[in-house]
Amino acid sequence: MATQSSRSAARLMMAPAVILLLGWMLVPLLMTLWFSFRAYLPLRGGDQGFVGFDNYVRFVTSSAFWPSIVTTLAIVVGALAICIIFGVLLAILLDQQMWGQGVVRILIIAPFFVMPTVSALVWKNIFMDPVNGLFAHLWRFFGADPIIWLSDIPVASIILIVSWQWLPFATLILLTAIQSLDTEQLEAAEMDGAPVLKRFWFIVLPHLGRAITIVILIQTIFLLSIFAEIFVTTGGAFGTRTLTYLIFQRVLESQNVGLGSAGGVYAIILANIVAIFLMRIVGKNLDA
Amino acid sequence: MACAVTNQRKAVNTLIAWAVGLLIFFPILWTILTSFKTEAQAISDPPVFLFFDWTLENYAVVQERSDYLRYLINSVIIAGGSTILGTLIAIPAAWSMAFVPSKRTKDILLWMLSTKMLPAVGVLYPIYLLFIQLGLLDSRFGMVIVLMLINLPIIVWMLYTYFREIPGEILEAARMDGANLRNEILYVLTPMAVPGIASTILLNFILAWNEAFWTLNLTAAQAAPLTAFIASYSSPEGLFYAKLSAASTMAIAPILILGWFSQKQLVRGLTFGAVK
Numbered sequence: 001m002a003t004q005s006s007r008s009a010a011r012l013m014m015a016p017a018v019i020l021l022l023g024w025m026l027v028p029l030l031m032t033l034w035f036s037f038r039a040y041l042p043l044r045g046g047d048q049g050f051v052g053f054d055n056y057v058r059f060v061t062s063s064a065f066w067p068s069i070v071t072t073l074a075i076v077v078g079a080l081a082i083c084i085i086f087g088v089l090l091a092i093l094l095d096q097q098m099w100g101q102g103v104v105r106i107l108i109i110a111p112f113f114v115m116p117t118v119s120a121l122v123w124k125n126i127f128m129d130p131v132n133g134l135f136a137h138l139w140r141f142f143g144a145d146p147i148i149w150l151s152d153i154p155v156a157s158i159i160l161i162v163s164w165q166w167l168p169f170a171t172l173i174l175l176t177a178i179q180s181l182d183t184e185q186l187e188a189a190e191m192d193g194a195p196v197l198k199r200f201w202f203i204v205l206p207h208l209g210r211a212i213t214i215v216i217l218i219q220t221i222f223l224l225s226i227f228a229e230i231f232v233t234t235g236g237a238f239g240t241r242t243l244t245y246l247i248f249q250r251v252l253e254s255q256n257v258g259l260g261s262a263g264g265v266y267a268i269i270l271a272n273i274v275a276i277f278l279m280r281i282v283g284k285n286l287d288a
Numbered sequence: 289m290a291c292a293v294t295n296q297r298k299a300v301n302t303l304i305a306w307a308v309g310l311l312i313f314f315p316i317l318w319t320i321l322t323s324f325k326t327e328a329q330a331i332s333d334p335p336v337f338l339f340f341d342w343t344l345e346n347y348a349v350v351q352e353r354s355d356y357l358r359y360l361i362n363s364v365i366i367a368g369g370s371t372i373l374g375t376l377i378a379i380p381a382a383w384s385m386a387f388v389p390s391k392r393t394k395d396i397l398l399w400m401l402s403t404k405m406l407p408a409v410g411v412l413y414p415i416y417l418l419f420i421q422l423g424l425l426d427s428r429f430g431m432v433i434v435l436m437l438i439n440l441p442i443i444v445w446m447l448y449t450y451f452r453e454i455p456g457e458i459l460e461a462a463r464m465d466g467a468n469l470r471n472e473i474l475y476v477l478t479p480m481a482v483p484g485i486a487s488t489i490l491l492n493f494i495l496a497w498n499e500a501f502w503t504l505n506l507t508a509a510q511a512a513p514l515t516a517f518i519a520s521y522s523s524p525e526g527l528f529y530a531k532l533s534a535a536s537t538m539a540i541a542p543i544l545i546l547g548w549f550s551q552k553q554l555v556r557g558l559t560f561g562a563v564k
Contacts, residue, residue, distance in 0.1 A: 009469055010384035017381035017444060018396065024437040025403045028411035028418075035413065090308065097294070098302040106548055107309035110316055113547035115498040117518040118536045122319050124522070126529055132331040134318070141334070164315070169558065176555050214559055225407045228500035228515070232522045244409045251413045252505065264410035275405035279398050286394050 029268075036261035043255045055262035064246055071155060072242040076223045078159040079166060080216055086163075087170030087215065088208065091178045092200075094171070112168040116228035123161045124150060124233045154238040161229055166222070170215045177211035178204070210281075217278035224271055243267055316540070323347070323533035330529035346534035353531075356538055359517035365428050366503070366513050367496035370435035371489055374443045377436075379485070382447035383473065387456060397448065404441040408501045419506055426508045434506065435496045442558070443492055449556060450484025451477075487553040490546060497543050514539040 036055055039048040059065060094105060111119065127134050128149035136146035149157040181204065189199050225244050234240045236249060247267060251260030310317075322330050324342045350356055385393045415434065416425075424430030454477065462476045500515040507516055518539050521532050 006388055006469070007390070010388035010390075013380035013384040014396070016377050017400070017440060020377065020437060021400055021403050021440060025406065028414035029406070031414035031417070032411055093301070093305050093308065096301040096305070097298050098305050099298065100302065100306065104305045104309040106551070107313040109551050109554075110313055110544060110547070112554070113494060113498070113543050114316065114540050115515050115518065115543070116500040117504075117515045118319075118539050119315070121518055121522055121532065122315055122536055125532060126319065126322065127315065132333075132529065134335060137333045137335055164312070167312070169554070172551070172555050173559060218558065221405055225409060225501070227409070228504060228519070231504060232519055244407065247409045248412065248505075251409075252416070257413050261413060264407075264412070267407045268410040271405055271407045271410075272402075275402060278405075279402060282401065283394065283398055286397065 032261045032264050035257050036265050038258050040257040041255060042257060051258065055258045056265070059259055059262045059266065064241065067239060068241050068243050068246040071240060072224065072244070074155050075159055075162065075226070075242060076220055078156070079162045079223055080219060082159070082163040083167050083170040083219060084212060084215060086167055087174045090167070090171040091174035092204070094175050095178050108171060109168045111164050112166075114165070116165065117232055119165055120161060120229045120232040123164070128157060150234055151238050154234055154240045158229055158233065158240055161233070162223065162226055166219055170219065173215050174208060174211050177208050181207050214278070214281060217274060217281070220274050221271060221278070224267070224274070243270070316544075319533045320537050322530055323537045325530050327528065327530045330533070346530045347538070350531055350535045350538065354517065354520070354535070356517070356535065359512060359514050360538070362428060362511055363497055363513035366431045366435060366511070367493050369428070369432040370439065370496050371493045373432060374436040374440045374492065375485065375489055378440060378443040378447050382444050382451050383477065386448055386451035386454075387459060397445065400441040400444055404438075412505060416506065425506060426510045428511045431503065431507060431511055431513070434502050435499055438499065438502070439492045439495055442495070443488055446488040446491070446553070446556060447484065450488070451481060454480050487550065490550045491553045494543055494546055494550060
């Protein structure tokens with residue numbers, strides 16, 4: 001049993017981390033809230049006072065808002081779909097017996113460790129460049145006209161880059177889940193003559209349900225806030241402006257802090273909706 | 289007979305898995321190869337794969353022209369400093385939550401996690417403003433603090449899950465033998481916790497190294513780490529693939545090597561114990 005003194009010692013030991021995170025959360029959050037209700041343009045007149053919900057209304061009624069929501073959703077949903085579908089397939093593949101499994105695992109995980117600015121820049125220039133890119137060479141080899149990736153299909157291009165970065169993470173989590181699958185159950189089903197697809201659909205997929213949910217929630221939070229991939233490739237042009245990027249432009253590029261802060265509050269609310277579901281799963285697991 | 293079938297299946301699996309693995313790894317492989325080509329070979333059509341005149345010239349040019357070493361040192365200081373500072377703050381917190389849990393422990397853990405979910409862009413201006421006011425803009429110290437705060441929840445969580453695996457009876461036994469809190473932590477807990485702490489440091493060093501929102505927005509000439517160094521190569525002007533590849537290779541090589549050691553911790557660290 002913990003004694004009284006060890007309890008107060010425990011509280012003391014927790015204090016630095018708790019206080020720091022509390023400050024890190026509250027101070028900027030309150031400042032964002034404060035700015036969001038003010039007309040604040042640091043380079044054009046400074047703080048011009050309280051404007052109520054003006055910024056909130058102007059942010060959602062600006063012509064850039066809905067396109068940014070559509071782009072954000074397209075990137076999140078597109079990248080998630082690719083990561084889940086290929087992640088499940090890769091996890092099943094890696095779970096099979098083979099030679100050199102460790103090396104293959106490393107090859108597949110590697111993209112996760114590449115810093116976002118590097119992968120964005122390498123994909124943009126070395127692969128997607130319409131003149132000298134590797135894809136352009138490949139297209140010309142087959143007699144086709146090269147695609148101008150980042151201006152013809154910019155959102156799809158960014159989905160491709162982001163998926164490449166996040167597929168390893170999804171694969172690893174799904175592989176961990178698959179390895180905890182009871183193989184006897186699968187063998188029994190095989191003996192009873194259940195075909196591969198049925199075994200996958202009725203045994204493997206339900207077992208992966210929880211892991212898939214977790215991949216969706218965690219990756220959604222990260223995908224909602226991707227920044228460097230857009231900053232380096234298109235700079236928000238060609239319809240690749242996500243909500244995150246739109247807020248960044250309002251705040252730092254056009255220095256309309258009030259408007260950007262209102263956008264920031266929307267982004268925080270959006271992320272929190274996803275976070276609540278994730279926390280519930282994590283919280284349940286803590287009790288177990 | 290059965291063995292032959294298994295081996296045949298194994299061979300097919302091996303073939304498919306290697307093909308897929310190499311396909312996914314290809315962009316990295318190609319970047320590394322390109323970094324050893326001349327600029328003309330780097331864009332030649334058809335592309336040359338292995339049979340070109342290998343050269344180290346690009347690496348020399350990158351170092352000379354943009355002072356790679358300075359960015360490397362910034363990256364090491366920022367990622368290393370934030371990770372070590374974060375770990376020092378997190379160890380006591382995680383220790384007390386794992387061994388002296390109270391009713392509120394779970395809530396505190398979940399709350400810490402929730403701070404990690406805050407979208408950075410939502411608090412970009414306040415942090416930017418505070419940094420200007422405090423004179424921290426474009427300083428290594430400021431970046432160490434911000435990245436420490438960003439990764440602190442993950443560090444606490446990882447350490448907590450590792451510490452929880454240490455049997456509490458051992459601590460009680462030490463207490464019975466008269467060990468005080470300090471000795472308990474120093475001589476009983478620490479040796480058992482070292483592997484967990486090492487893994488935590490490793491993964492968070494990688495996360496801090498690759499962080500590309502705050503490092504891009506809060507640094508300029510002085511404190512810019514490798515993420516910003518690479519972003520400065522995004523000019524669209526022609527013949528620079530080989531140099532871009534050399535710079536990229538230098539930016540990711542240290543982390544790729546560390547990453548191989550940390551792949552097992554990745555799942556634990558980023559799913560907060562929700563997947564085991």
